Amino acid sequence: xxxxxVVAGQEARITALRVGKWFGEVIAVxxxxxxxxxxxxxxxxxxxxxxxxxxxxxxxxxxxxxxxVRVLGARLRDRVGWYRNVGFCPESDxxxxxxxGREYLSLMLRLMGLDRAETTRRADxxxxxFELVDAANRRLGGYSKGMRQKLKLAQAxxxxxxxIFLDEPLNGMDPVSRKGAIDLVGEIGRQGKTVLVSxxxxxxxxxxxxxxxxMDRGRVLAEGSVAEIRDKIPEHPTTVALVSPDPxxxxxxxxxxxxxxxxxIDDDQRVVVRTDHAVxxxxxxxxxxxxxxxxxxxxxxLDDSLEAVFQYLTER
Amino acid sequence: xxxxxxxEIIQAAPPAPLPNRSAVGWIAWFSLREMARRRRLVSLGLxxxxxxxxxxxxxxxxPDKGLTAHLQLMGLSHDMFIPFLIPVVAMxxxxxxxxxxxxxxxxxxxxxxxxxxxxxxxxxxxxxQGVATVLLSLSLAMCFLVMVAGNxxxxxxxxxxxxxxxxxxxxxxAFAYTALFALMGTVFKKPVxxxxxxxFGYEKLVAGIPARVQELSLQFHLQNLVSRPxxxxxxxxxVLATLLxxxxxxxxxxxxxxxxxxxxxxxLTTVLGMQLLQHxxxxx
Numbered sequence: 001x002x003x004x005x006v007v008a009g010q011e012a013r014i015t016a017l018r019v020g021k022w023f024g025e026v027i028a029v030x031x032x033x034x035x036x037x038x039x040x041x042x043x044x045x046x047x048x049x050x051x052x053x054x055x056x057x058x059x060x061x062x063x064x065x066x067x068x069v070r071v072l073g074a075r076l077r078d079r080v081g082w083y084r085n086v087g088f089c090p091e092s093d094x095x096x097x098x099x100x101g102r103e104y105l106s107l108m109l110r111l112m113g114l115d116r117a118e119t120t121r122r123a124d125x126x127x128x129x130f131e132l133v134d135a136a137n138r139r140l141g142g143y144s145k146g147m148r149q150k151l152k153l154a155q156a157x158x159x160x161x162x163x164i165f166l167d168e169p170l171n172g173m174d175p176v177s178r179k180g181a182i183d184l185v186g187e188i189g190r191q192g193k194t195v196l197v198s199x200x201x202x203x204x205x206x207x208x209x210x211x212x213x214x215m216d217r218g219r220v221l222a223e224g225s226v227a228e229i230r231d232k233i234p235e236h237p238t239t240v241a242l243v244s245p246d247p248x249x250x251x252x253x254x255x256x257x258x259x260x261x262x263x264x265i266d267d268d269q270r271v272v273v274r275t276d277h278a279v280x281x282x283x284x285x286x287x288x289x290x291x292x293x294x295x296x297x298x299x300x301x302l303d304d305s306l307e308a309v310f311q312y313l314t315e316r
Numbered sequence: 317x318x319x320x321x322x323x324e325i326i327q328a329a330p331p332a333p334l335p336n337r338s339a340v341g342w343i344a345w346f347s348l349r350e351m352a353r354r355r356r357l358v359s360l361g362l363x364x365x366x367x368x369x370x371x372x373x374x375x376x377x378x379p380d381k382g383l384t385a386h387l388q389l390m391g392l393s394h395d396m397f398i399p400f401l402i403p404v405v406a407m408x409x410x411x412x413x414x415x416x417x418x419x420x421x422x423x424x425x426x427x428x429x430x431x432x433x434x435x436x437x438x439x440x441x442x443x444x445q446g447v448a449t450v451l452l453s454l455s456l457a458m459c460f461l462v463m464v465a466g467n468x469x470x471x472x473x474x475x476x477x478x479x480x481x482x483x484x485x486x487x488x489x490a491f492a493y494t495a496l497f498a499l500m501g502t503v504f505k506k507p508v509x510x511x512x513x514x515x516f517g518y519e520k521l522v523a524g525i526p527a528r529v530q531e532l533s534l535q536f537h538l539q540n541l542v543s544r545p546x547x548x549x550x551x552x553x554x555v556l557a558t559l560l561x562x563x564x565x566x567x568x569x570x571x572x573x574x575x576x577x578x579x580x581x582x583x584l585t586t587v588l589g590m591q592l593l594q595h596x597x598x599x600x
Contacts, residue, residue, distance in 0.1 A: 061427065062597040080430045084330045088428040092421035096346075098353045107346055111339065111429040113331040155425065159330065 012037055013163050013194040014058055019067030021053050028053040030218040031067070036196060040189035042205035043198040045215035052091075052167070054215060055198045059088050059165040071163050084112075087156035091167040091198075093148060097141035101132055101151055104140060108155040126154040129184075131177075145172030153181060163194045170204050182207045238278035241270040243298035250294050258284065272302070333430035343426060343439025344446070351409060351447045360408055364401060364455035367392045371462045385463045385470040386478060390542055392459060393482045397452065398538045399523075402489040403515035405448045410497030411507040413444035414593065419505065424598055434590040441498050441586060448490040453483060478543060488578050489538045495582040496534070499589040502596070526567060534581060537574035 012035035021029040029050040045051030056062045057069055060076045060083070068075065074082050096104060102123055109119040127136045130150040135143065143151070149172050156164055166185070170178050185208050189195050199205050205212060206226070214222045214229065222229045244250040251263045251271045259281045262274040275281040289296050334342070370392065374383055414437060417423035426436050460479060464471055500507040500514070523533040530536040
């Protein structure tokens with residue numbers, strides 16, 4: 001299956017063409033193709049879905065057994081050029097424990113080719129950005145998990161890359177830092193950069209983006225916005241809640257209509273409709289309201305959440 | 317967290333990658349500092365006190381047995397540094413130079429910088445070779461101090477020349493063995509056992525076989541470079557006399573040949589290690 005999170009006319013920043021990865025007899029990723037443009041995209045999958053393997057292949061940490069990965073048009077073969085515009089935040093908590101936060105961030109920037117003055121300027125700015133200035137001269141061995149996570153994020157972003165890979169970036173962060181990191185990722189995406197975020201925590205991804213690539217059993221199962229993916233699954237019902245001043249009349253009308261599988265009134269006096277085709281239902285609803293004098297003041301889609309989509313697609 | 321506007325200064329074009337030599341230098345410097353902080357360096361330092369203790373014992377208990385500083389130095393390098401200390405120190409710092417970072421997952425940070433993997437390998441290896449050489453040289457320097465303390469008469473041009481030569485031999489040995497063990501650390505996930513088998517199994521076995529087979533060991537070539545005592549004093553106690561007698565290579569080869577073999581082994585294993593790292597994958 002091919003994933004194409006690229007808007008028409010937009011340049012694909014990350015492309016994978018029929019990539020696969022075998023570990024001995026086990027196939028971790030099977031013939032996946034995808035293209036990702038600018039913005040934030042979530043890579044989702046349960047444990048063992050192949051998400052981590054695909055993510056590492058896209059980030060150049062492991063080589064595909066077959067197929068090809070390109071980032072900003074370049075193949076991994078040109079490693080030096082490739083990583084000039086790439087930032088990577090690993091999931092692993094390993095850091096050089098003996099270094100201070102400032103030393104570590106400065107070294108990462110120096111290895112990017114920055115001179116001493118620019119390194120100092122950027123290290124200071126990012127330490128401040130992540131509120132690590134007070135801990136900057138402490139050894140990393142004494143950092144909390146959340147602080148380490150912030151520093152890992154800082155080293156991935158401080159050189160201002162065009163393409164950023166974030167593997168479980170919010171692990172161990174407190175709620176305030178988490179909110180800040182989510183806002184930051186969104187902001188970077190809006191600047192036109194490409195951010196691929198891998199996570200198994202669905203609400204985290206949902207808070208950052210609605211563009212997702214969903215993996216299961218080594219394959220790309222679906223891609224696009226959560227709503228788009230949801231609409232591609234006609235065999236699975238969607239649940240919609242309609243707020244109306246006269247819920248009983250509305251419910252009575254909807255029973256037996258085309259694409260309506262079931263109707264009930266919930267505790268909030270909303271009419272909850274199960275439809276087998278959300279798009280067709282949404283298309284028909286205004287006509288019904290207009291032609292039959294029904295009153296609908298608000299429409300809420302109850303199961304457009306990633307959790308629901310994920311469960312539908314993976315049948316878990 | 318602070319807002320993005322506070323970090324607007326960071327928005328700029330990507331910088332040009334570091335030249336290879338600078339990248340090697342930065343990685344070597346960072347790695348040197350990392351290796352110098354390892355706890356195992358303390359135990360290695362203690363092991364390196366063995367030759368110092370030996371020299372001290374000779375000075376205290378055998379001052380008039382004809383065991384000159386010359387002979388002591390040759391005996392130390394031939395029977396302590398070359399067959400034992402150099403492989404142990406090189407193994408401890410070399411086998412972990414690359415492999416440990418891959419196992420820990422910390423290599424990912426240098427991996428995802430615009431730096432050639434060969435530069436990463438070379439930087440780490442140079443740091444490991446530096447640490448090994450410094451450790452062994454410190455031990456040798458301490459031996460020198462013990463030998464000459466209150467006994468300045470032993471210092472002669474010949475003695476200093478021999479000392480310098482011993483430094484070079486130990487340095488060459490540290491370079492060759494460390495490069496070899498670094499390669500093992502890149503190949504094997506748990507390199508300690510193969511490294512021990514090589515250093516104290518293969519090396520000892522092959523170096524002890526006469527004729528040309530012994531030339532297949534690094535130990536033989538290092539020992540071949542050690543100046544040989546012309547006369548072994550007869551009144552030296554049994555064990556020491558035996559050791560000094562052994563200090564004469566059975567079938568010597570020209571020194572240039574031994575130097576060449578050691579340099580080629582160091583260069584070849586380094587190139588092989590760099591090639592292997594090109595295709596190494598980070599699974600953590």
